[in-house]
Each structure stands twice: as structure tokens, then as C-alpha cells.
Amino acid sequence: MPTLVELLARVSFLAAMPAVAGILVTAGLLVVSRDWRLNMTALTLQYFFVVLLLTRLIRLEVAAVKGLIGWMICLVFYLTERRASALKQSSAVEDTEVSRRWIIPARTSFCLLAGILVSVAAYTAALHIPLPEVSTDITLACYLLVGLGVLLIGLSEAPMQVGLGLLTFLSGFDLFYVALEPSLAVAGLLGAASFLIALATAYLRTAQVIVGSEGKTP
Amino acid sequence: MIAGPLLLLIIPLAMAGIVYILLRWEFLSALLATGTALTLGIAVVTLPLDQPVQPFSFLGGDHQIAMGEAVTFFGRELVLEQADRMAMAFLFLTAAGLFFLAWRFAPHSLLFPMGLALLSLLSSALLIRPLIYAALLIEIAAALSIFALQAEGQPPTRGGLRYLTFTTMALPGLLVTHWLMERYAVTPDETGLLSMTASLLTISFALLLGAVPFHTWVPAIVGNSVPLAGIFVLTVNNGAIWFLLLDFLETYPWLSSHPRFGPLVTAAGLAMAIVGGLLALAQRRLGSLVGYGALVDSGCALMALGMNSRLGLTLVFLSLLVRPFGLTLMAAGLSGLWALNGNDDRFDALRGLGRKAPWSTMALIFGGLSVIGLPTSAGFVWRWALYRTLASPNPGSALCLLLTEIGVMIGMWRGVFALLMRPRPSEGNRSPRITSEGWLTAAVVAVAILGCIGVGFFPQTLAPLAARLADTYTFFAP
Secondary structure (H helix, E strand, O other): OOOHHHHHHHOHHHOOHHHHHHHHHHHHHHHHOOOHHHHHHHHHHHHHHHHHHHOOOOOHHHHHHHHHHHHHHHHHHHHHHHHHHHHOHHHHHHHHHHHOOOOOOHHHHHHHHHHHHHHHHHHHHHHHOOOOOOOHHHHHHHHHHHHHHHHHHHHOOOHHHHHHHHHHHHHHHHHHHHHHOOOHHHHHHHHHHHHHHHHHHHHHHHHHHHHOOOOOOO | OEEHHHHHHHHHHHHHHHHHHOOOOHHHHHHHHHHHHHHHHHHHHHOOOOOOEOOOHHHOOOOOEEOOOOEEEOOEEEOOOHHHHHHHHHHHHHHHHHHHHHHHHOOOOOHHHHHHHHHHHHHHHHHEEOHHHHHHHHHHHHHHHHHHHOOOOOOOOHHHHHHHHHHHHHHHHHHHHHHHHHHHHHOOOOOHHHHHHHHHHHHHHHHHHOOOOOOOHHHHHHHOOOHHHHHHHHHHHHHHHHHHHHHHHHHOHHHHHOOOHHHHHHHHHHHHHHHHHHHHHOOOEHHHHHHHHHHHHHHHHHHHHHOOOHHHHHHHHHHHHHHHHHHHHHHHHHHHHHHHOOOOOEOOOOOOHHHHOHHHHHHHHHHHHHHHOOOOOHHHHHHHHHHHHHHOOOHHHHHHHHHHHHHHHHHHHHHHHHHHOOOOHHHHHHOOOOOOOOHHHHHHHHHHHHHHHHHHHOHHHOHHHHHHHHHOOOOOOO
């Protein structure tokens, strides 16, 4: 059975513009969607594409460990949201009815437009303000992750959305910073910070569900 | 021989675990948390740096502790220097005071174990070199603070989330600075690197200290969280940020000698004070009012730093030392009122509650007096010195600061007026004739108030300490 490092080596041909395109799609989905299953899938894939780009900057093993931390974060979120959805099953019926109407809500349209604007700004910034020590495609990926992460934080005060935004923002910065400081201690501390942010987010999400304030928070 | 710095990191962390297990027993958990913080605070200032000591000799133990010995921890060096020593004592003793008040006002809260864990992280941040690791540890501390800030059975803490967000935003600037300075050391002709470093540091510390326009987390962290945990962040966490800022200024002395340093810091401080004062005037909730009071206080401290002089630095330290007295008292009062009023701190909802909770009200009033900087309170000690120092070179700024104090004072007056009003007849009938606070709470509040007034009457207890702390930094030396 191939190891994680071998698997990453096999798909390394994607570690260029395809990975950047993947980051654009997954981060865009996080901005637009409020469905937790879709968000968890998008976050998992986003970490996969980030790890692919990381393999060009640091050792494969270190990139794989960073990926594992990311996927553990996804697992924490998945378990939290699963429990949350089980606790509020009654309101789930209402949600399903709304989603069957085939109408794009105004919020989704607004988020989509804002996401497109940020993506265009990130593309322009990548062309005119290149980051040191990294190539243009990785610069674009960094700007996309940071920009869409900030947008995600700004669009909502719901713990899960803010948490996803913070992690997306940190992924973007991490992608750039590993090229400047490839130290293992820094990688470990950044990983610990990301994991603690995920735990804090899950804790607040649980508090939100327990209080039953779902829907009150914008 | 045991290296002192290692003990300062490991003991609080180990005690955090023990306190978490014992959280059900409020007295025991509070005693352990307060005792640990107090003991370490006293140990860090009393044990000598230059020679090993045998603190357990009376028990027959022969273990020696060397406080000044450098330790390598995961390949990074941890050193306890004179300035760090005082900074850590400040963090530990402030935390001890907060834990003591939390015994009566936030029992069973996660503030005890998380506060101890935070002390370990923040101590590491102050001891570790190079400074980039400090930035990462402060980010981890911010994430951990969320667990203490979230009140049980309440909606998610908005203030905590904002605090975490702003701390995360500040992280890239602090980390990239280190790389820029390494590059500048190799290519000193590239002066653009210095400008970029200065800009990044300015933005990062503005985010961390809650400077306008990044101040929204400051009022929210008190108003939408466990108040004492919010004040823990505003005094202990922010205290560590202040010491980190001073470490940066010490490491890169060209920052403080930059011609724009003084005006920029002064302008940021003045903006914080003015915005805080104006918004405090319009508040209808006690929690936010406490937050805006803290914002004004931070603004005044920044103005002192902006003086670009040794005296200004002494005032910064004095402000850091006296700030916990007022803010912790206010937070304790707020917690007491919250407990009686179902966490509703709107002025309308608090009407007449001062009669049911006289000790919480007293704590709020005396804490408020200190935050405003009125005579006989701890806050007056450094505010008066600040106004006098500012008055001759910059009377306009001094006047502005005085006016901002009036803003906070009016906000406080409205809150206290609501508390002391006669309750509405329907509520009045329901109110018990006896006070709902026990004698233990009264004793704890009385001790805290006496401490606050004591510092106000005897400023010589803290002023020389602030001067000694200022002497350990050389960047403002002539």
C-alpha cells in the first residue's frame, strides 16, 4: 500500500496552475456556501491543493504533515457539524424546503460577486506585487487564500464561517512563509495555532447550537 | 540543577491540568490557581538571577534552581533577563489578583485552568528568542483564550472571535519582519526594507493593541464574554503584547529613532482615547462601557510612549502596573451584576440592582474611578503624571485626554445612576430585603477596593518599580 508521501509524489504533476485553480474553486465555495457538508469537502480539498503547492517549496514529508494537520482540522469540523445537525433536526426540515425552491438567495449572489471581485484583485496583485522567494502561480494562490479568507471573516460573525476564514487566511500565509522560513519549529507552531483555532471554533459552534441561537447570527 | 525559565513554563501548565480536574470544587481550584500564580510571581522577582538557590533546603531537598540559566527548548533559547523578569512578575501577579476575584465572581469558570495555561504560553513568548516565536505563541494564546472567554450557556463570544481574528491578522506582519531584518543585515543598502518593516510592525501592533480602527474587539471582549476573562485578555495578554512591543523597539532601535515614530504613536493614542471617550458617552450597556474605558486607558499609554523619552516610558510602565486595579474591579462588579440579572447589562435592565448587589456596585464604582483616573484611585497615579508631562509641550493633547475622561465619566454616571435608582414597584416587591451577596464576596471586594485606594494614596509603592523597569530598556537613552 503506498504511503501518503508516495501518493503526494504521484499527483505532483498537479502542483502548478491546476492546484491554484482548485484553490480558487474551493475557497470560492467556502465563501458562497452555507451547507456544512459542501464546506467540509471544500476545506478538505483546499488543504490537498495547498499541500500540492507546498511540495514545491519544502520537503515532501513536511508538506504531508501539514496536510495531515489540515485534514485533522476537517475531521474536527465534520464531527462538530454532524453533532450540531443531529441536535437541530427539527429545523433541518425547514432548511430542505427552502433549498428546493431553486432560487439563489440574495446573500449567495452577494457573496459570489464579492468573491469574484476579491479573486480579480488577487490576480491583479499577483501580477503587480509579486511575493519574494515564490513563483507567480504560488503568489496568486497566496493572494487568493488570504483575500478570500478575509472576505469570509468579514461576511459573517458565525463561529464556523469565521473559523474557516481564519484557517483559509493562515493557509495562504503559510504557503508564502515556508519559502522564507522553512524551520520545522515554525511549521510546528503554525500547525498548533491552526489546530487550536479549529478547536476554539468547534467549541464556539457547540455553544451556538446549545443556546439555540442558530439563525440569529448573521 | 533546574533552570528557572523551564519551571516558569512547566509549573503553570501542569497546574492548569490539575485545576481543570478540580474545577468542580470552586475554593480548591481558585486557591490552587491563585497560589500558583502568586508563588511564581513572587519567586520570579525574589530569586536571584546570577546565582543558584536551594528553595527546598528546609524540606531536606538539595535541588538547586538557577533563574538566570539559559535553556534550549526545541532548539530555541529561553533566557530570563532583568526586563523579562519584571514583566513576568507583572503577568503572574495580575493573574493571581484576577483568580482571587474570580473565586467569588466566576467560580467553576474555565478562566482558572486556561488562565494558567495562558501564563505558561505568554511567559514563553517573553523568554524565547528570536522574537518570531513569540508572535506564534501569542497567536496560540489568543486561540486558547476563547475557551476562557466563552460564558457557559451563552451565545458564542463575539469579542473572543474578533480578538482571535485581529491577532491572526497581526501574525504575518510580525513573522515577515524577522525575515526582512535578516535580509537588511545582508544588504544594508536596501533601505526600503526598513520602511517595509516599520509599516508591517505598525499595522501588526495596531491590530494587537486594538488601536483605532482595529478597536472593535476591545469593547466586545468585555461585553460579550466572561467579564473577568475579558479583563484577563486586556491586562495579562495585552501586557505581554506591550512587553513584546518594547522588546521589538529594543531589538531594532532605529524604529524608535525614526522621525515619524513619536507623531505616529501619539496620533494613534489620541485617536484611541477620543474614540473611546466619545463612544463611552453613548453606551447603554455596562460591559461595553468597561471596554471603552480600557480603550481610553490604552490610548493614554500610547501617548506616553509617543513622548519618545525615558519619562514617557516610565509612564507606560506605570500605566501597565495600575491598569489591572481598576479594570479587574469593574469586571468583578459587572460579573456580580450579571449573575443577578441573567447576564443582561443594559442600563434599563439594571435599574435598582445596586440595592440588591451593593458590593458588586461598589466594585464597579471604585474600579470606574480608577479607569477614569480620578483622585484617590490607582489610575490617578499615572494619569496625573501624564497630564502634567503633556501640559507644557502639548496642552491641546492634554485637554483632549481630559475631555475623553469626561466621556467615560458620564457613561459611568449613567450606569451608576441606573443601578442606584429606586426599583420599579413590581420589581421592588420582589427584591429581598437582605443582600444577595455573601460576606465572603464582601470581604474579597473590600480587599480589592483597599488595594486600589492604597495604590492611589501611596504611589511610591509602584512608581519606583516603573522607573526601574524603564531603566532596563535603552532605546530612549540619550
